[in-house]
Amino acid sequence: MSEYLCDITLTVNGEPVSERVEARKTLADFLRDDLVLTGTHIGCEHGFCGACTVRVNGDIVRGCLMLAAQCDGAIVETIEGLSDSGELADLQAAFEQRNALQCGFCTPGVLATAQDLLKRASENSTVPSRAAIREHLSGNYCRCTGYHAIVDAIEAVAQARAGDKR
């Protein structure tokens, strides 16, 4: 019957995880509190700021708008996993080079969202325009940079990746 506690088994950053969680616990809180993956940041807790963006089954989602209980059987990737795998290495380098972060609070979510755009663009053999980059990033607040440097960094990586393929 219905439960206040749920047993979940999932894969997080390539590792199997089995935990008992409160039904009310969000995915973002589960990652931070239970698994100590604190790269997933919590800003607004109602889906506006994008700081908690993670990947579930290959798609980016708001970690604050999904329950941990819903992730039974899911494949979850956080900034720690995306970073360790090297998938984001060129993006991270471009962000550093162009000062596309200052306090860094929004950066994990921004990187996950940017990689989502670049991955799809690469699959379709397209290079996203600056407008498309801004549109894709519209759900990620950055209160430091004014966004220009972020768009610059993502655009540079998009062009570099497209160039590498040619």
Added chain:
Amino acid sequence: MKPAPFAYKKVRSLDETIALLGEHKDARLLAGGQSLIATLNMRLSNPSLLIDINGIGGMAGIARKNGAVEIGALTRHVEAERSDLIAKDVPLIARAMPEIGHPAIRNRGTLGGSISFADPAAELPACLLALGGELDIAGPKGRRTVKAEDFFKGLFETALGPQDVLTAIRVPAANAQTRTGFAELARRHGDYAIVGLAASARADSKGLSDVRLAYFGVGATTVRARKAETALTGGAIDDERLDAAVAALDLDPSDDVQATSATRKHLAGVLLRRVAKQLMETRS
């Protein structure tokens, strides 16, 4: 904030869902969760039980059925956004999709959830009304179909009863005469609209007929601007006709933190001019 405690149950069938809704009067259905979980986090809603309907089979997908396109209630926004069938046969929804939330939201949110929630500033209820769509509902007494114009009753209030589940929506497929238009103004791309307009019409040599203008963000529900519809009907859309249609807008929006009533009325006119231009474009 964090949600207050609730129980969670993942269901596998509509019958199970309807029975649980009968047993737990304050239970809520969890589909995409992109509005519900935000309200739980803010403790604006405090159900004893969440019924997760994502595991019910046969309630997602987009298909052509007779002259219509049927969209399962559990279809996620991203599927509609990338659907060739939607792009070809339901161009109004294709136009609206990129304006709904942000990519991470569209990956989870469902069309059925957005329509059932009936936020007065949301895009899809207006699209459904503009297209003259209908909704399939399953409840304790069986299944029924409700027209869009009879579905949206008031602020977050619909024709859904306490034990009802929206299972699918259906809209007429576009043909060579179909014209659609969509525009909205929001503080940030993807946010709920300050004012928005979804429109459909039929075009022939005499101009437009069957004009349907569904505004959102201007009242308790999505609302049709019938006098402006009449003003746009039956002749070429020149400046004079357009001015008359804008003057005929009889909307009564209220003030809120985003905009005053007067601002909203002005913006409604701006959007009507933009959308009228889209309605005059020939389909490619």
